Amino acid sequence: MTSSAVVMPLCRSTLSSAVSTDHGEMMGDKLVLRGLKFHGFHGVKEEERKLGQKFLVDVDAWMDLQPAGLSDSLSDTISYTAIYRVVKEVLEGAPHNLLESVTESIASTILNEYPRISAVRVVLGKPHVAVAGPVDYLGVEIIRRRKRVVQS
Template sequence: MPDRIELRAIAAQGRHGWFPHEQEHGQQFVVDIALSVDTRPAATSDELSDTVDYGILAERVVDVVEGEPVKLVETLAQRIADVCLEDHRVEDVEVTVHKPEAPTTVPVGDVTVTIRRART
């Protein structure tokens, strides 16, 4: 059973959305990621190079959110999952993208999309 490294509530401004005003003005997105990683090599060596550097990964997630706009949160979540899976130590990843300011016709506290992807 793999271990987990989780980063929760990575916040960044993005210009993602179906409507033109979303891409023009932007809004906050919040991302949670959970990585399945064998942490035993790092636990044995006590070296950062033997595990996922979650500080660098968080920066890369922010780069995706602040980067090229997409229309769907599903597409944004996939791009984030792809970045996580670039590290060969990540066996699989769960990504949740929160869009708390999503335009809806009724009051909604938060809209989220969660995807799970594994190394193929």
């Protein structure tokens, strides 16, 4: 008996393992950045704003990668380092109270700066949180799609 199911192993070293395939345009090609680590000063508590803390980030950026695959030219894609720079600037920049605000800033900046990206997924985790029990991290995940203009 054969099976067509794909099993994705869980990996504790990254924040995410897979995206469901019910996101339309998000089923195609994507740039993948995993396990980005930054020190930032985000949070509601005074200690978080004063001392800062470590943040973990994963980013998926959906775009057509075939032109770059055929040309082997960086000009036909978006450099991973460009997306990394956006994440770094937001995480190490002005403090936000909520992780939701940080992730929204990362996603909207990526979509605004890189029109070839059709959708972006940002997972942001805080590994050092004051909860009553062991955790790998607590955080948020957002998915933002480029708004399409419908012409009549």
